[in-house]
Amino acid sequence: MLIAMSEMSALPASIDATLSLLQSQGYVADRALATVLFLALRMKRPLLLEGEAGTGKTEIAKTLATALGRKLIRLQCYEGLDLASAVYEWDYARQMMAIRLAEAGGGGADRERLEGEIFSQRYLMKRPLLQALEPHEGGAPILLIDELDRTDEAFEAFLLEVLADSQVTIPELGTFKAAEPPIVILTSNRTREIHDALKRRCLYHWVGYPDAPRELAILKARAPHAPAKLAKQVVAFVQAIRREELFKAPGVAETLDWATALVELDAVALDPALVSDTLGALLKYQDDIQAMQGSKVKELLDQAKAETRG
Ligand SMILES: Nc1ncnc2c1ncn2[C@@H]1O[C@H](COP(=O)(O)OP(=O)(O)OP(=O)(O)O)[C@@H](O)[C@H]1O
Ligand SMILES: [Mg+2]
Known part of the structure; x- marks a missing residue:
């Protein structure tokens, strides 16, 4: 069973194998794209794809997830994207309910125990970045960070930290670190330049119109x-x-x-x-x-x- 699973998610062993892996899902890449993708998988580096609209940037992450049998986790970027939508959020409504119930239960519920309980994973709503750090059946997921140019630089700086260490810290719970870092694909339509510090961490490819x-x-x-x-x-x-x-x-x-x-x-x-x-x-x-x-x-x-x- 374990062997079957690792076979299912085996990474391609060559550029040609990468090309045919994509082709098997109906994605027709040129050699340059297959090369940089192959290297990104090999070197475990994020891949930053920039290019014109509708040239297959988003699709490559979807294709790769299907072809490798990995889970696709997508973080769609937009102006004003914040940590609550990207990483995690506490489920306030359910926390409030838990507090009310504890109060109604009378007996001056143990404050510390209650606090520990409402700030536990039960009340944590995991957003894409946190989900991508969790272990997944079949291997590390594909994390698609789509249209990064739509967010602001503060978010980019935060992302840089997450990508560098494959971890995020939740003050109430501690640090979540991925045992196996996700395969990260970032896309940008270049409405603004992505910061050099982030680019430095990634392999880069410009996705042009096909011939x-x-x-x-x-x-x-x-x-x-x-x-x-x-x-x-x-x-x-x-x-x-x-x-x-x-x-x-x-x-x-x-x-x-x-x-x-x-x-x-x-x-x-x-x-x-x-x-x-x-x-x-x-x-x-x-x-x-x-x-x-x-x-x-x-x-x-x-x-x-x-x-x-x-
Ligand atoms: N090389 C390719 N092989 C197969 N299909 C492709 C290829 N390139 C693009 N497509 C198809 O074109 C459509 C648009 O691709 P996609 O959404 O990935 O573009 P994009 O580069 O992410 O665009 P945008 O910048 O607007 O988000 C998809 O339906 C995809 O199937
Ligand atoms: Mg897209």
């Missing part, structure tokens, strides 16, 4: 119902539109959405009217849509078709 062959492979893996010719044209068109001056270029997520929308419409190939009508799956800003409408759609489509023919 055409990889985007086609992603499409095949994630939207297998799209006819081959349509898939090729979709990818070529998206690659072409990304070269335009846009406020927000489409990510892989948009490519997949668009392909799915086209399949829903029973399309087997692109034409200018179809592209114009469905541009909203690809571009999410009216200025971008307006700039691409009309002759521009035709121009990009001709370009895409010429490429896919060759």
